[in-house]
Amino acid sequence: MGYAHEYATAVMRRGRTPMEPADFVPDWADRPRKGKYFPGAPSFPLPDGGCAQDATLGRGLFGEPGTGAFTLPLLGAMLRDSYGLTGRRLAVQANTDLGSLPFHTHANWSRGTASGGGLYPIGVHWVSGASGPLTPGVYYYDTPHHRMNRLLSGDVSGEVRSALGDLADAADTDQFLVLGVTFWQNAFKYNSFSYHAVTMDIGALLETWRMWARAHGLRLGTALWFDEPRVGRLLGLDPAEDGVFAVVPLRWAAPAPEAAAPETPGAAVRRVP
Numbered sequence: 001m002g003y004a005h006e007y008a009t010a011v012m013r014r015g016r017t018p019m020e021p022a023d024f025v026p027d028w029a030d031r032p033r034k035g036k037y038f039p040g041a042p043s044f045p046l047p048d049g050g051c052a053q054d055a056t057l058g059r060g061l062f063g064e065p066g067t068g069a070f071t072l073p074l075l076g077a078m079l080r081d082s083y084g085l086t087g088r089r090l091a092v093q094a095n096t097d098l099g100s101l102p103f104h105t106h107a108n109w110s111r112g113t114a115s116g117g118g119l120y121p122i123g124v125h126w127v128s129g130a131s132g133p134l135t136p137g138v139y140y141y142d143t144p145h146h147r148m149n150r151l152l153s154g155d156v157s158g159e160v161r162s163a164l165g166d167l168a169d170a171a172d173t174d175q176f177l178v179l180g181v182t183f184w185q186n187a188f189k190y191n192s193f194s195y196h197a198v199t200m201d202i203g204a205l206l207e208t209w210r211m212w213a214r215a216h217g218l219r220l221g222t223a224l225w226f227d228e229p230r231v232g233r234l235l236g237l238d239p240a241e242d243g244v245f246a247v248v249p250l251r252w253a254a255p256a257p258e259a260a261a262p263e264t265p266g267a268a269v270r271r272v273p
Contacts, residue, residue, distance in 0.1 A: 021192070034185065035123070035142070035143055035144070043147045046076035047077070048076065049077020055216050063215065066216070068216065069252055070218065070250045071253045078209060082113045083205060086112055088107055113205045121185055125139065130261065131174050132175055137153045138235065152271075156264050160176045160178070162227075162263050164227075170249045175250040176248065176249055177248040179205065179206075180244045181198045209248065218251070222248050228244045233268055236271070236272075
């Protein structure tokens, strides 16, 4: 807890005492992609969905958690509304990049989930078992194109379920959303402040999903404590470069098979972005 306490203290005091390194300047020429790109991976467009007429903000904030189940149109709508690129920022403001925004190569896009500016992208993986609408496997949400890229074929949902331990929400489903962060996508600009920025964005996205689900008569549980190395190995992540922060079980409209998928310790995503 020593390092965590020191870091939290530095974040709280950064307005008076700049966080080290205080003289850091981003190398914009070394700027990474805002998401992962998997050339050659099979891709599947997601339905655009759209909010139901009774999915009001009040219901999302104060309504009772629902008992409904996800479908592919509902999943597509939730991802589009929360993390898809839904608008282009062209408003007049005081930032130094104002003059370059009209150019396509410098376009700045916005999304539904609140954040500081969209420079800390979260990688959304979908681990889909036999009850899902697509071939069982591991998929990556391609935000610019609103589609799923298949990275692995085969039902590996048992690995995720085992990594979650005795989480009740995971017992009767084989559909999971896994949220991860590639640290360099943020640290190139924010340096030591980046960890604080990305963890706040994780929280903002999760709460957006909870509100969206409640407004549509659904309920979302979230696991923040699980066997992170095990899930990371399944997704083919390098722990020095990527972190897995949350797993969200999805109650699916089609029931999971009575015989749950077995653990598959040797399975792992092999595609390299």
